[in-house]
Amino acid sequence: MTRVVLTGSIETARLFASWRPEREVLAETSGKNVIVVTPAADPDLAVADVVRSAFGHAGQKCSAASLVILVGAAGDRRTPTGARLRRQLVDAVGSLAVGLPTDLGTVMGPLTEPAEGKLLRALTTLDPGERWLVRPRSLDDGRLWTPGLKEGVAPGSWFHRTECFGPVLGVMTAATLDEAIDLQNAVDFGLTAGIHSLDEDEIDRWLDRVEAGNVYVNRHITGAIVRRQPFGGWKASVVGPGAKAGGPHYVAQLGAWRDALAPDGGPVPPRDDEPEAWLAWAEADDRRAWDSVFSRAHDPSGLRAEENSLRYRPVDVLTVRVGEGARGVEMRRVLHAARTAGVPAVVSAAPGVAVPGAGTPETDEAFAARVAAGEVTGRVRVVGRAPGLREAAVRRAGLVTVLDRPVVASAERELLAVLREQAVSRTRHRYGHVQPR
Known part of the structure; x- marks a missing residue:
């Protein structure tokens, strides 16, 4: 998969995205x-x-x-x-x-x-x-x-x-x-x-x-x-998944991920043969990663005179688009990640896709039209296929982010769909006199 990585204005990022919507753009853009x-x-x-x-x-x-x-x-x-x-x-x-x-x-x-x-x-x-x-x-x-x-x-x-x-x-x-x-x-x-x-x-x-x-x-x-x-x-200051340059997740977002080995070296249960075991493993991994990584701030530099913490803040809402070819266990896995972070989820399902609590089915064309009109904003996590969605979203780059890579069990990939990274830098001294923490 080819991607475009750039630093420039939001207009430049949208221009690049419009040329080939299927090619992902990762951009650090404008600011006020x-x-x-x-x-x-x-x-x-x-x-x-x-x-x-x-x-x-x-x-x-x-x-x-x-x-x-x-x-x-x-x-x-x-x-x-x-x-x-x-x-x-x-x-x-x-x-x-x-x-x-x-x-x-x-x-x-x-x-x-x-x-x-x-x-x-x-x-x-x-x-x-x-x-x-x-x-x-x-x-x-x-x-x-x-x-x-x-x-x-x-x-x-x-x-x-x-x-x-x-x-x-x-x-x-x-x-x-x-x-x-x-x-x-x-x-x-x-x-x-x-x-x-x-x-x-x-x-x-x-x-x-x-x-x-x-x-x-x-x-x-x-x-x-x-x-x-x-x-x-x-x-609108970021286009793409949003991992920070110079941070622990930036390079990882450039890769293509699939289930393989767990952190302890053992295999992740196969989702096709053991879907409930796969989901249970993913849910346990969400709890582990939330407690050890995402629920707290980290200051790896450890300077006395300046705090430099990386922390994770929940997004306002996650839209889950469930399309043709979606596995029910994958949708449940995505929703568990949202619940773990305390993020409300809105589910939109294509006709013929059985999703409990999803409301009235919505065609791919209708959902894409709502995205293009600005009625859907923020993160959109796709489960299954969503034809036309990327083409609709390029006009709203920076305001809506389509996350359509395959769903995986790893919490350190899926939880990032519902979290925003925030770097906090705080001077801990006045005129050279270090303040107690």
């Missing part, structure tokens, strides 16, 4: 990345990390910050905290030295190509309610720009929802942390996200709700390192 700053943040560290995240490499990294959300008093210029944050942010952005990389004094260099399209609009246009705190200026033919900082970005506005990688940062405000998280999660993408706060309860609340593949606490949100911060997003 946000840092939340609460009144409990250290202002000096917060401003330094926001500016580094937004304007390093002229804001052209896929992980770069595009928005900062100031919470409560941090967003109110009438308070000492809000006034200080804005003043320092404006000073830091306005003092960035812009120039060619051949000049040793340059802090922010040029764009890879002249600004156009979404980025040009972001650098030159204000929507209702917005104003420049630092107005960007073109210094040449459109490749060298001074950084821009705009405030008053409204919820649901163009700049709130649209990715535009370049040297421009928007400022939003929120009355509460929960409101800030809602704004952070409201975009279609989920690549990187950050928070600056010294309040443990705020950090825990944010970590429980944030929807992004790489999340950062009290540090900048760019510069992921293999193993330490395996890289890859959620939602």
Whole structure:
């Protein structure tokens, strides 16, 4: 089986997928990345990390910050905290030295190509309610720009929802942390996200709700390192199964898997001859893998000054498409994996396929049409055959993921269909003083 592996925009991934729908595309795509700053943040560290995240490499990294959300008093210029944050942010952005990389004094260099399209609009246009705190200026033919900082970005506005990688940062405000998280999660993408706060309860609340593949606490949100911060997003920031580059499952998702030997070296019971024994083995393996691997965070780097954990978060819902040729025991195996992770499952069955509790049968054409129309989103686990499904899904790449490889007994393959990997990187020191865990 041939596959396409790429890093680029969601539009590029959909273009590749449309050429040959049967060929799987695995892509790390776009982001609209946000840092939340609460009144409990250290202002000096917060401003330094926001500016580094937004304007390093002229804001052209896929992980770069595009928005900062100031919470409560941090967003109110009438308070000492809000006034200080804005003043320092404006000073830091306005003092960035812009120039060619051949000049040793340059802090922010040029764009890879002249600004156009979404980025040009972001650098030159204000929507209702917005104003420049630092107005960007073109210094040449459109490749060298001074950084821009705009405030008053409204919820649901163009700049709130649209990715535009370049040297421009928007400022939003929120009355509460929960409101800030809602704004952070409201975009279609989920690549990187950050928070600056010294309040443990705020950090825990944010970590429980944030929807992004790489999340950062009290540090900048760019510069992921293999193993330490395996890289890859959620939602429209990823196309394909979603295992993170630099993580323990990335290479495995490139392979074709079948039942063979169990972890103890013995054979997996044959599903054709001993279907109930095969299912029992799979269910036991789900419990083993959940307890030992997927229900807990893992920090293999073990640094004292920085936590770098990989954890697994259940998807919102799993759609199970049961088509011609499906074995009942395979469907039961997929549903057990979903139950193990606490994920609700919606079953759609083709006519003539007996599936208890599946509701009204649905033809392949009807199900594919619902996928193409955006009525089915998230993960779709196929059991049996589903003709036309991949062709329908390519137009929704990043919003719907078709998982149609053969069902296997191994929990470390099937549980990943209902889980999303999330890398958590958290600074555990302030100014070099390591904090106790």
